[in-house]
Amino acid sequence: MPKYQHDSAALAGAALAVAIAIYTQTGPFQFSSLIVGVTILFLVYGYEIDRTRSRMQSLALSCISGLASILVFGTIVELIRTDKIINGHLGAMNTPSNVTEIDVVLIWIIVAGVVFWVDRRNQARLLKV
Numbered sequence: 001m002p003k004y005q006h007d008s009a010a011l012a013g014a015a016l017a018v019a020i021a022i023y024t025q026t027g028p029f030q031f032s033s034l035i036v037g038v039t040i041l042f043l044v045y046g047y048e049i050d051r052t053r054s055r056m057q058s059l060a061l062s063c064i065s066g067l068a069s070i071l072v073f074g075t076i077v078e079l080i081r082t083d084k085i086i087n088g089h090l091g092a093m094n095t096p097s098n099v100t101e102i103d104v105v106l107i108w109i110i111v112a113g114v115v116f117w118v119d120r121r122n123q124a125r126l127l128k129v
Contacts, residue, residue, distance in 0.1 A: 014040050014043060014044050014064055014068065015063075015064050015067055017036070017040055018036075018037070018040055018064075018067045018068050018070070018071060019067070021033065021036050021037075021071060022067075022070060022071065022074075026094075027094060027095055027096070027097065028078050028082065028095060028096070028097040028098060028099070029071070029074040029075040029077075029078040029097060029099055030075065030078075031075065033071040033072075033074060033075045034071065034072055034075040034076075036071055037068045037069065037070070037071025037072035037074075037075070038072060040068040040071075041065065041068045041069070041072070044061070044064055044065065044068070048061055050126070052123060052126050052127065053119065053123055055120070058116055058119040058120055058123065059116060061115065061116075061119060062111075062112040062113070062115040062116035062119065063108075063112050065111055065112060065115040066107070066108040066109070066110075066111040066112030066115065067108060069107055069108070069111040070104055070107050070108055073107045073111070074097075074099045074103070074104065074107065077098070077099045077103055077107075078097060078098050078099050081098035081099075082098055
């Protein structure tokens with residue numbers, strides 16, 4: 001397996017950015033959550049696409065992808081479940097989110113699982129070349 005310089009600090013920084021974005025937010029997910037989530041995903045994949053990875057590195061990539069996807073899919077779920085958009089916001093800022101903890105866990109598990117499976121398949125393809 002060719003060695004690449006993986007920037008673990010960048011992945012950890014992305015995870016921290018998502019954690020801060022998720023847990024400091026009060027009220028419903030907003031469109032800005034979607035923007036932050038997509039940006040973090042592009043940042044991570046911009047550096048990690050087409051690199052060889054060990055299983056643990058694939059697991060780390062999948063977990064970060066699942067975490068950032070909470071912002072993306074949380075906003076979509078919020079948009080589907082909300083009854084009104086107030087001044088460009090998905091519900092009033094002082095109202096609880098329509099996205100439940102179960103939704104958050106399911107988004108993370110599904111996205112992390114799919115990304116891990118796809119990444120391991122791609123890793124097998126990269127190693128054959």
